Amino acid sequence: MTESRTTAAHGGAIGLHGIKKWFGNFQAVDNVTLDIRPNEFFTLLGPSGCGKTTLLRMIAGFEMPTEGQVLLDGSDISGLLPNQRPVNTVFQNYALFPHLTVAENIGFGLKMLGRPKAEITSVVNDMLKLVHLDGRGHNPVTQLSGGQQQRVALARALAPRPKVLLLDEPLSALDLKLRKSMQIELKRLQLETGITFVFVTHDQEEALTMSDRIAVMSAGTVRQVGSPWDIYDRPAERFVADFIGETNFLSADVVSVADNRARVRLSSGAEISASFPADVTPNGSVTVVVRPEHARAGAPTGTSALRGVVHDIVYLGTDTHVHVRLDDGTAFMVRQQNARSGHCGFSKGDTVGIDFSDDVAQILRD
Amino acid sequence: MNGAEQVAIEARKQDIRSRWLLSAPALVIIFVAAIGPLFVMLLYSFMVKGDYGDVKPWEFSLDGWTSVFFQRDIFDDTLGLADAHISIIWRSIQLSFFTTILTLILGFPTAYFIATRPPHTREIWVFLVTIPFWTNLLIRTFAMQQVIRNEGLLNNALIWLGIIKSPLQIIYTDTANLLGMTYVYLPLMVLPLYASIEKLDFRLVEAGYDLYATRFQVLRKIVIPLVKPGIIAGSILVFIPSLGAYVIPRVLGGGKNMMLGNLIEMQFGAGRNWPLGAAMSITLMIIVMVALIVYVRNASRGGSGHV
Numbered sequence: 001m002t003e004s005r006t007t008a009a010h011g012g013a014i015g016l017h018g019i020k021k022w023f024g025n026f027q028a029v030d031n032v033t034l035d036i037r038p039n040e041f042f043t044l045l046g047p048s049g050c051g052k053t054t055l056l057r058m059i060a061g062f063e064m065p066t067e068g069q070v071l072l073d074g075s076d077i078s079g080l081l082p083n084q085r086p087v088n089t090v091f092q093n094y095a096l097f098p099h100l101t102v103a104e105n106i107g108f109g110l111k112m113l114g115r116p117k118a119e120i121t122s123v124v125n126d127m128l129k130l131v132h133l134d135g136r137g138h139n140p141v142t143q144l145s146g147g148q149q150q151r152v153a154l155a156r157a158l159a160p161r162p163k164v165l166l167l168d169e170p171l172s173a174l175d176l177k178l179r180k181s182m183q184i185e186l187k188r189l190q191l192e193t194g195i196t197f198v199f200v201t202h203d204q205e206e207a208l209t210m211s212d213r214i215a216v217m218s219a220g221t222v223r224q225v226g227s228p229w230d231i232y233d234r235p236a237e238r239f240v241a242d243f244i245g246e247t248n249f250l251s252a253d254v255v256s257v258a259d260n261r262a263r264v265r266l267s268s269g270a271e272i273s274a275s276f277p278a279d280v281t282p283n284g285s286v287t288v289v290v291r292p293e294h295a296r297a298g299a300p301t302g303t304s305a306l307r308g309v310v311h312d313i314v315y316l317g318t319d320t321h322v323h324v325r326l327d328d329g330t331a332f333m334v335r336q337q338n339a340r341s342g343h344c345g346f347s348k349g350d351t352v353g354i355d356f357s358d359d360v361a362q363i364l365r366d
Numbered sequence: 367m368n369g370a371e372q373v374a375i376e377a378r379k380q381d382i383r384s385r386w387l388l389s390a391p392a393l394v395i396i397f398v399a400a401i402g403p404l405f406v407m408l409l410y411s412f413m414v415k416g417d418y419g420d421v422k423p424w425e426f427s428l429d430g431w432t433s434v435f436f437q438r439d440i441f442d443d444t445l446g447l448a449d450a451h452i453s454i455i456w457r458s459i460q461l462s463f464f465t466t467i468l469t470l471i472l473g474f475p476t477a478y479f480i481a482t483r484p485p486h487t488r489e490i491w492v493f494l495v496t497i498p499f500w501t502n503l504l505i506r507t508f509a510m511q512q513v514i515r516n517e518g519l520l521n522n523a524l525i526w527l528g529i530i531k532s533p534l535q536i537i538y539t540d541t542a543n544l545l546g547m548t549y550v551y552l553p554l555m556v557l558p559l560y561a562s563i564e565k566l567d568f569r570l571v572e573a574g575y576d577l578y579a580t581r582f583q584v585l586r587k588i589v590i591p592l593v594k595p596g597i598i599a600g601s602i603l604v605f606i607p608s609l610g611a612y613v614i615p616r617v618l619g620g621g622k623n624m625m626l627g628n629l630i631e632m633q634f635g636a637g638r639n640w641p642l643g644a645a646m647s648i649t650l651m652i653i654v655m656v657a658l659i660v661y662v663r664n665a666s667r668g669g670s671g672h673v
């Protein structure tokens with residue numbers, strides 16, 4: 001493993017500049033500009049058909065952008081064929097060579113690069129250890145379980161020590177438990193090898209737990225790029241807020257803006273402070289989001305930000321979801337942690353007041 | 367043994383009986399159409415030839431078999447190798463081998479091309495490949511003759527273009543046989559190749575490129591090993607009829623360039639030596655069987671080959 005550490009500084013930076021991709025007269029990617037940093041675990045997150053795979057295939061070289069450039073460490077690689085790019089892919093269905101053994105699969109890239117036999121053997125052995133498949137080198141890949149095939153695919157893509165590893169929904173075929181352990185495994189491999197990972201998923205939880213940064217995509221465009229915290233707590237627009245986790249949308253009017261905070265008046269008349277995306281100057285009527293776990297429900301008081309009637313209580317073991325119909329008719333959900341056992345303290349039909357701290361509300365770009 | 371068991375055993379017997387009954391038609395066809403004639407052939411090869419063809423029934427001799435490879439000297443009655451037979455057999459094997467190679471070389475890119483078209487276009491291409499089958503073999507062979515004969519299409523075109531001065535002698539040579547057989551048997555190579563290339567998972571090809579393989583390496587290390595069943599099937603389908611080809615060498619090869627099929631026909635016709643014809647037919651079958659076993663053995667050994 002010493003060897004992999006020496007490569008720790010070699011993760012490549014990927015630049016996507018003004019990428020557009022048309023398939024006939026259908027535009028799959030629309031003007032995407034992204035800078036992926038060296039050694040980063042970068043995730044492309046978005047619903048099915050939003051262009052994640054297409055973007056990945058353009059980095060790998062399987063598709064050519066109709067417009068725009070793909071840069072690796074600052075130099076344009078748009079003209080290079082896939083076998084000329086120091087970038088490897090873990091395919092969604094693994095795409096292991098069925099006629100080769102585990103070791104032959106893992107050594108394939110190095111063999112094609114013309115590396116000496118001794119080097120291939122030693123790298124393959126290192127890789128087998130790295131993915132916990134020691135001693136399985138001579139097995140045909142067709143005899144492995146899904147999780148094992150997944151790890152062979154990983155080892156095969158890592159063996160040539162690419163600058164960037166592309167992973168297209170590599171865990172989606174695995175069951176939940178295996179997926180969780182592979183998430184940890186992937187994160188460990190990324191840290192150990194220092195290779196830049198570009199990871200595609202449509203599972204928001206997976207994206208939040210694994211990534212250094214996330215790009216949220218929709219219909220061929222990148223909607224927001226940021227750390228998991230940014231994406232979750234400071235969604236810039238409705239699509240992002242809605243796609244990631246559960247959230248409450250409230251309409252409000254901007255009263256004043258000072259520094260990076262705005263004061264907004266909710267429909268209940270209460271005024272709260274809210275943050276907003278850097279490129280927005282809020283004014284007039286806006287939409288504000290509050291995450292359910294950032295709100296508290298209690299007996300209504302004069303200072304409550306919102307008031308409403310409980311119309312459903314859903315017990316989820318660790319949490320309880322309290323669904324409230326606000327006075328103005330909007331639905332609002334409060335997530336309470338079940339710190340103590342027993343009843344949450346409300347029943348259907350109760351009138352409740354809802355409060356939240358000042359730094360949890362976020363104004364959306366509209 | 368109680369009653370229930372008795373009933374069960376009876377039912378099983380009934381079941382076995384009805385199974386035999388149901389497979390009877392298939393068995394009859396196998397015996398009448400396949401094994402029967404073979405047996406007659408074998409019997410004839412060990413009989414004494416009749417004076418005007420046919421055999422003398424139930425008079426046995428090994429003459430038919432010895433004269434496949436040997437001939438009796440007309441003066442001193444000693445056995446010598448039947449050079450003519452051996453060279454014809456050897457030429458047939460060579461020609462069939464090269465026909466197989468040629469159809470493979472031409473058929474592989476064709477099949478690959480078809481398999482990589484969009485799905486509905488593929489059907490059109492496959493359909494085009496099968497069109498020659500609509501025409502009788504004899505007519506196709508005569509058409510080929512028109513193309514390659516000395517005053518034929520090919521020579522006239524080449525002369526007209528000024529590439530050659532006098533016609534190329536293609537017809538009545540082994541080249542003509544090879545061309546004819548390649549033309550006629552090419553679809554038999556393309557179709558099984560297409561069937562297996564079409565099933566090829568092209569994501570594996572992408573994975574190959576992703577792992578730094580060149581085009582040639584992808585072909586050699588990924589595509590060919592994975593479509594090997596198609597290559598084997600196509601080669602068998604071309605090699606077997608090539609070895610027994612009769613019409614093509616007759617029309618294109620002329621009298622000098624006989625193949626095994628013509629030699630066998632001669633024994634039943636002008637040669638009036640049915641036992642020899644029968645022995646040669648069985649020899650042909652043995653050659654095919656040996657070739658198949660050797661080929662399939664080698665091919666499947668290569669299949670699990672190392673990178």
Ligand SMILES: Nc1ncnc2c1ncn2[C@@H]1O[C@H](COP(=O)(O)OP(=O)(O)OP(=O)(O)O)[C@@H](O)[C@H]1O
Nearest residue numbers: 023026028046047048049050051052053054055202
């Ligand atoms: N080769 C192609 N020809 C035509 N359209 C294509 C092609 N490849 C992708 N598309 C279209 O481009 C859009 C984006 O596809 P892409 O595979 O990138 O989506 P995705 O985000 O990876 O979705 P998923 O999560 O389902 O894998 C889709 O609408 C798809 O139909």
Ligand SMILES: [Mg+2]
Nearest residue numbers: 052053054168
């Ligand atoms: Mg995809």
